[in-house]
Amino acid sequence: MTTKVKTLYLSRFNMPTMCAACHSPNGYGKGLKVSSSKSNWSGKETATLTVELPLCEECAKVNVVSGTGKFLKALGFIGVIAACLLIAGLNATDAIKNPLVSIVSGAVLITAIIIGTNKLVNEVDMKGFTPEQRERRKKVQKCAKIQSFKLPGVFDNQSFVVFEFQDPLFAMEFSTLNMGTIV
Numbered sequence: 001m002t003t004k005v006k007t008l009y010l011s012r013f014n015m016p017t018m019c020a021a022c023h024s025p026n027g028y029g030k031g032l033k034v035s036s037s038k039s040n041w042s043g044k045e046t047a048t049l050t051v052e053l054p055l056c057e058e059c060a061k062v063n064v065v066s067g068t069g070k071f072l073k074a075l076g077f078i079g080v081i082a083a084c085l086l087i088a089g090l091n092a093t094d095a096i097k098n099p100l101v102s103i104v105s106g107a108v109l110i111t112a113i114i115i116g117t118n119k120l121v122n123e124v125d126m127k128g129f130t131p132e133q134r135e136r137r138k139k140v141q142k143c144a145k146i147q148s149f150k151l152p153g154v155f156d157n158q159s160f161v162v163f164e165f166q167d168p169l170f171a172m173e174f175s176t177l178n179m180g181t182i183v
């Protein structure tokens with residue numbers, strides 16, 4: 001179940017002293033980064049809000065991305081660029097007659113590369129994990145997100161951030177500490 005917490009857009013959020021994923025009491029400052037980006041009305045400027053939530057040692061341990069994982073992610077990124085070049089190249093040589101075919105096949109190819117890379121990275125990072133640790137990693141990865149936010153405007157001073165937490169205890173504590181409301 002998801003608990004939504006709405007707060008003002010604060011420059012600094014007060015963090016509960018518990019783990020965001022399993023509400024173990026020994027959550028500490030460094031942990032899970034959640035972020036959200038949005039463009040302004042002209043699309044020229046993008047604001048990004050990043051908040052670091054506390055994790056306990058167990059949860060922090062299963063959430064690391066290994067060196068190999070980072071390397072694979074980089075490879076996946078190169079793969080996406082290569083796929084774009086390939087499709088563009090095929091288009092230029094008239095190998096594909098229908099432009100729609102190349103757009104659709106390009107999109108499918110790129111999506112497959114991204115999904116494949118993410119799966120592979122997860123598998124590599126979870127090598128040697130016990131089933132309990134695999135479950136925990138899943139829990140950590142979806143325990144919190146920023147649903148939406150609004151910066152204080154020029155004409156109105158209204159700002160807000162809406163968080164989504166999977167753990168109701170953490171959500172309540174976070175809400176209290178930051179003068180938020182459960183929505």
Ligand SMILES: [Zn+2]
Nearest residue numbers: 019022056059
């Ligand atoms: Zn934890």
